[in-house]
Amino acid sequence: MKVIILGTGTSQGVPVIGCNCETCTSANPKDKRFRTSAYIETGDSKLLIDTSVDFRQQMLQNNISDIDAVLYTHHHVDHIFGMDDLRQITQRHKKKIQIYGKKETLDEMRITFRYVFDKQLIRHNSVPIVGFNDRSVRKFKAADVDVIPVEVHHGNIKIYGYRINDFAYITDASAIDEKEMKKLKGLKVLILNALRIRPHPTHFNLQQSVEIAKILKPEKTYFTHLTHDILHKKINETLPKGIELAYDGLELDL
Ligand SMILES: [Zn+2]
Numbered sequence: 133m134k135v136i137i138l139g140t141g142t143s144q145g146v147p148v149i150g151c152n153c154e155t156c157t158s159a160n161p162k163d164k165r166f167r168t169s170a171y172i173e174t175g176d177s178k179l180l181i182d183t184s185v186d187f188r189q190q191m192l193q194n195n196i197s198d199i200d201a202v203l204y205t206h207h208h209v210d211h212i213f214g215m216d217d218l219r220q221i222t223q224r225h226k227k228k229i230q231i232y233g234k235k236e237t238l239d240e241m242r243i244t245f246r247y248v249f250d251k252q253l254i255r256h257n258s259v260p261i262v263g264f265n266d267r268s269v270r271k272f273k274a275a276d277v278d279v280i281p282v283e284v285h286h287g288n289i290k291i292y293g294y295r296i297n298d299f300a301y302i303t304d305a306s307a308i309d310e311k312e313m314k315k316l317k318g319l320k321v322l323i324l325n326a327l328r329i330r331p332h333p334t335h336f337n338l339q340q341s342v343e344i345a346k347i348l349k350p351e352k353t354y355f356t357h358l359t360h361d362i363l364h365k366k367i368n369e370t371l372p373k374g375i376e377l378a379y380d381g382l383e384l385d386l
């Protein structure tokens with residue numbers, strides 16, 4: 133199984149428009165962050181987690197030209213707004229892309245992307261062709277891959293993270309209930325959001341994410357969904373053993 137971390141930035145990306153801070157002006161490529169997303173290849177299956185605002189650039193930079201299914205974490209703009217560009221893949225490969233998420237996520241997406249899902253509005257080739265699968269279940273198959281949804285709190289809503297084999301991807305979490313924590317035991321790699329140093333009402337900050345990693349004890353934890361508070365080199369050095377900041381383009385073999 134191969135994983136490429138396609139984006140590690142919080143909702144506005146890094147650099148932030150108009151900002152002259154140390155991170156936003158840094159020459160280190162690890163301080164340039166697209167919005168969060170990940171690509172997973174296992175066997176013949178190609179999965180994507182979220183279609184970020186930067187989806188098109190992420191596909192081009194990583195030479196990814198095909199996707200079989202998309203697992204959506206939630207409906208916030210930074211995680212879904214690249215969806216329209218799925219049509220480049222559906223057209224080229226003449227296929228449907230199945231999308232998965234919890235009911236609330238897909239209900240919101242039906243409103244946001246009405247032109248994709250409203251049959252009366254669809255004009256041939258002008259929209260991505262997508263399947264539509266509500267997954268409020270314990271386990272499901274997406275493009276032949278076994279996927280376990282993990283429900284986490286994101287402020288006052290509940291959203292999904294996903295576990296595939298020994299890999300799990302959790303973004304935008306602010307709390308994880310005991311019952312869901314159990315689904316995250318015995319991991320080789322955990323991708324987990326860690327927004328910034330100061331606390332935040334709807335996302336874990338760095339210290340909270342370190343605590344979660346220490347409880348779950350995956351072999352390796354990578355932090356994502358980072359703001360410009362996080363200067364890669366400076367913050368990465370302060371993290372405990374086994375925990376690192378993720379960066380755009382990070383490749384993992386599992
Ligand atoms: Zn987000």
Ligand SMILES: [Zn+2]
Nearest residue numbers: 151153156360
């Ligand atoms: Zn900045």
Ligand SMILES: [Zn+2]
Nearest residue numbers: 206208286304
């Ligand atoms: Zn969010």
